[in-house]
Amino acid sequence: MKIVTQVKLMPEAGQAAALRSTLRTVNEAACWVSVVAFERGVPREYELRKHTYGELKARGLGAQAAQHVIKKTCDAYTALKANLRAGSLGKPGSKRRVRVAAKPIVFRPEAAQPYDDRCLSWQYDAGTVSIWTTAGRLRNVRFACSPDALKMLREHRKGESDLIERDGVFYLIAVLDIPEPEAYEPAGFVGVDLGIVNIATTSTGYRAAGRGLNRHRKRQLALRKKLQAKGTKSAKRLLKKRSRKEARHTANVNHSISKTIVTTAERTGHGIALEDLTGIRGRVRLRKDQRTSLHSWSFQQLGQYIEYKAKRAGVPLVYVDPAYTSRQCSECGHIDRKNRVDQATFACRACGFLSHADDNASHNLARKGETVWTAGRESRVPATP
Incomplete structure (x- = not known):
């Protein structure tokens, strides 16, 4: 069973500037990838990578960050198609549906950016993380969470974590893979x-x-x-x-x-x-x-x-x-x-x-x-x- 927990980052001034610049850069790159995908009919991830990976590297993104930007864009278009198919954006031919489907997806400057274990490592005892940025690897970035959340992170964290900025504050949204107990036979x-x-x-x-x-x-x-x-x-x-x-x-x-x-x-x-x-x-x-x-x-x-x-x-x-x-x-x-x-x-x-x-x-x-x-x-x- 997968759930998420939110951890608040407490970076120093220089670290905060690097994190903010990184989010702006990767989301600007994601907007460019979105335009390429839209113009080419939203190809599959592997094909889109051939058209965009070199440019993303030239923009200063690391190999893993570039892969995550491409995957994030593909996932966004997959979600858009699902919403269109479900009718969440209006009936076929409606103004809202036509408006949304007629232009590329745009990512906000502070939108979430996925990090895997190659780009992000946790030091639970010290209460810090080491995280990739466009300015280099940031080490000893402090984080704060409740004792229960820290225990859950230590025992069950698995997979990617998302970096987001909300009202000037940075957060990491970590995925936890918790063992799911077998359901009992209910009395009613x-x-x-x-x-x-x-x-x-x-x-x-x-x-x-x-x-x-x-x-x-x-x-x-x-x-x-x-x-x-x-x-x-x-x-x-x-x-x-x-x-x-x-x-x-x-x-x-x-x-x-x-x-x-x-x-x-x-x-x-x-x-x-x-x-x-x-x-x-x-x-x-x-x-x-x-x-x-x-x-x-x-x-x-x-x-x-x-x-x-x-x-x-x-x-x-x-x-x-x-x-x-x-x-x-x-x-x-x-x-x-x-x-x-x-x-x-x-x-x-x-x-x-x-x-x-x-x-x-x-x-x-x-x-x-x-x-x-x-x-x-x-x-x-x-x-x-």
């Missing part, structure tokens, strides 16, 4: 209903209210509008300072919720049943004043956090079809649109069962999770002699 499933009013509701009775997070988002949105309307230099500085604050807060909330859900499932010997909400933003039609809430809804991030935490703990996890889970009675199975009285209330028209709508949906998801798990298991029936 915890259904997890995801939403905006309630971020997550489980069939065990846990409910993570979204009131605080939604209030935080509205406050940040109002402040951004106010500063953008003001338009002064100090307002722009404050906007830059506050960038990604909402995203960091949301990620922290999702980490806490996912940890609670996975810990509960592990303690009780249950699995986790999650809704498969792929493409929901394209399917749902809302009023204009509701679209901000829908597009700020970080259900995918929460699902990813639950998934990787479940894998690390050996907790079985399945994705289920959420169709009709909010309209179906978890007691008698009757499905009726009128069962959902309002956002919070579920009242079955057949048996009279009354419950919170999210609680009812979570129990339906738990039942679906058991069905999916049973259908996916190998048969335990003895073979016919």
Whole structure:
């Protein structure tokens, strides 16, 4: 199982200048490689290397850095093709899709640059790294991280690390290859209903209210509008300072919720049943004043956090079809649109069962999770002699 951990670099003034210059140089070179790839119809990596490797070396890049620049460009075009194929950039013929596909990919000056073990080495005891730059090899560049992160790096770091610059601060994003425990046989499933009013509701009775997070988002949105309307230099500085604050807060909330859900499932010997909400933003039609809430809804991030935490703990996890889970009675199975009285209330028209709508949906998801798990298991029936 592969996860990443972030390490903050604390270079001296000269080291910081060399790292900054290196990022600018490699990303400028990546933009040039992108133009060559676009003009030649995005050839495969080996063919693109024949057209660009010599020029990259002439620009002062080392052999490994040049290879990583070429590979980074190819990976960017692969991701673009996947997004076009999935319709993430609009329907065929739409203005956005045509605009994106009609020009080469451009890399930001501070975009991430991959480093392998030939370009980057770690000295865990000393808390330093040795890293390649266009100005030569930098040694004894200090880094800072938590004791747990350092332990994980020492025991499980494997593969490439990405150097990035964010708001003038340098970070290394290291890949960790952690052994994945074998999933146990679950005694049942915890259904997890995801939403905006309630971020997550489980069939065990846990409910993570979204009131605080939604209030935080509205406050940040109002402040951004106010500063953008003001338009002064100090307002722009404050906007830059506050960038990604909402995203960091949301990620922290999702980490806490996912940890609670996975810990509960592990303690009780249950699995986790999650809704498969792929493409929901394209399917749902809302009023204009509701679209901000829908597009700020970080259900995918929460699902990813639950998934990787479940894998690390050996907790079985399945994705289920959420169709009709909010309209179906978890007691008698009757499905009726009128069962959902309002956002919070579920009242079955057949048996009279009354419950919170999210609680009812979570129990339906738990039942679906058991069905999916049973259908996916190998048969335990003895073979016919």
